[in-house]
Amino acid sequence: MKRTQQFFSLSQRALYALFLSLCISVSPVVAADASQAQSSIGSELEDIKSQVIQLNRDLFILEEDLLFPASTQIAVFVSVDVGRFFTLDSVELKINNQDVAGFLYTQRQRRALEKGGIQKLYMGNLKTGQHQLTAIFTGIDAEGRTIQRAVNHPFEKTDETIMVELKLEDSESSYRADISVEEWVL
Incomplete structure (x- = not known):
């Protein structure tokens, strides 16, 4: 074994x-x-x-x-020119009396806009036809008071993409901020 x-x-x-x-x-x-x-x-x-x-x-x-098909597309942008008479705090956007966008700015975002930046505030779809855009800017004026600036802009939506720029600009003649609207159709 x-x-x-x-x-x-x-x-x-x-x-x-x-x-x-x-x-x-x-x-x-x-x-x-x-x-x-x-x-x-x-x-x-x-x-x-x-x-x-x-x-x-x-x-x-x-x-x-x-x-976002091109035939119904709309884009809204915000830009700021200078900013001595109005310090931007927030913006509210309405299309056809419906709230579609709002934004509360930080110090850093505000500085970026004041240096020439452009912010895409809203991108969406609309039917063709007549529409009303309302933008309300809230901020502080040169004396430190809280104020609002608003703009109403009627526009017609066609089958093309539409882009709208809301530009907050200092007006030297009135010593206040004004809002201009530029519209592009692509």
Whole structure:
């Protein structure tokens, strides 16, 4: 009985040694194949990643076209010229007496507008026909009083995209801020 146990233990050791030697001799080939497979998988992943990014861009464009078709689209922007007679605090936008947008400005956002920035305040859809845009600007005048400036702008929406800029401008002659409206049809 002891001899059989010794035989198996010797044969098991021999098999183990043979297995180790095979593994050691085959490992460089397996490692080379593994590195090639890994680089191949890496390049496939990069290709898939770039395809996903392109599909995401296409989906975003499609979503924009579906949500805001050019035939019904309107965009409203706000800009500020100088800002000595009126420090902008907030703006409220109404179209056809419906509240559509409002914005409360931080000091940083106000400075960006005063340096020439333009803010997209609203983007939406309207039917063709006559419409009324009302913008109410709230802020502080040169004496530190809270005041409001408002503008009503009637416009006609056609099948083209319309863009409206609400420009808050200092008036040197009246020492107060005025609002001008510029309209572009694309």
